[in-house]
Amino acid sequence: MSGKTNALRLLDRLGVTYETRSYEVDPDDLAAETVAAKIGMLLEQVFKTLAAIGDRNGVCLAVIPGNTQLDLKALAQASGNRKVELAPLKDVLNLTGYMRGAVTVFACKKDYPVFVDETIWLWDVVSVSAGMRGMQALLAPEDYVRATGATVAAIAREKAT
Numbered sequence: 001m002s003g004k005t006n007a008l009r010l011l012d013r014l015g016v017t018y019e020t021r022s023y024e025v026d027p028d029d030l031a032a033e034t035v036a037a038k039i040g041m042l043l044e045q046v047f048k049t050l051a052a053i054g055d056r057n058g059v060c061l062a063v064i065p066g067n068t069q070l071d072l073k074a075l076a077q078a079s080g081n082r083k084v085e086l087a088p089l090k091d092v093l094n095l096t097g098y099m100r101g102a103v104t105v106f107a108c109k110k111d112y113p114v115f116v117d118e119t120i121w122l123w124d125v126v127s128v129s130a131g132m133r134g135m136q137a138l139l140a141p142e143d144y145v146r147a148t149g150a151t152v153a154a155i156a157r158e159k160a161t
Contacts, residue, residue: 032066054081
């Protein structure tokens with residue numbers, strides 16, 4: 001897998017230092033657990049990007065660690081909505097320009113507000129989608145927050161078992 005995605009071209013334009021890691025994609029298993037194992041990183045360091053829709057402010061992107069689930073109430077509060085729900089999977093490509101398993105904040109179809117979980121500060125390096133299935137971008141949390149203009153908030157919670 002070679003070449004630059006639009007997301008990586010944007011990082012280049014912003015002068016952000018990053019590393020890419022490629023992995024073999026199983027379209028039936030796009031789970032963060034699988035990605036973390038394939039790129040050799042802790043699940044807590046692999047952040048997934050979810051599209052959500054608020055009742056007041058519309059679409060926003062939530063970026064949370066792979067070992068957690070989105071706390072919809074916390075995201076609603078952080079984003080100034082009364083309630084927020086995940087965007088239906090069938091709408092994700094149309095909203096973001098990315099298919100499931102490749103969604104990233106970088107070079108998204110529109111500049112949606114971005115909210116990232118506060119645990120991003122626990123790491124020297126985090127991994128996010130590079131804008132295509134099978135490629136992750138590894139970068140410093142400070143660079144991620146600066147490049148995305150993200151609001152950092154407690155928006156993740158433990159996965160329900």
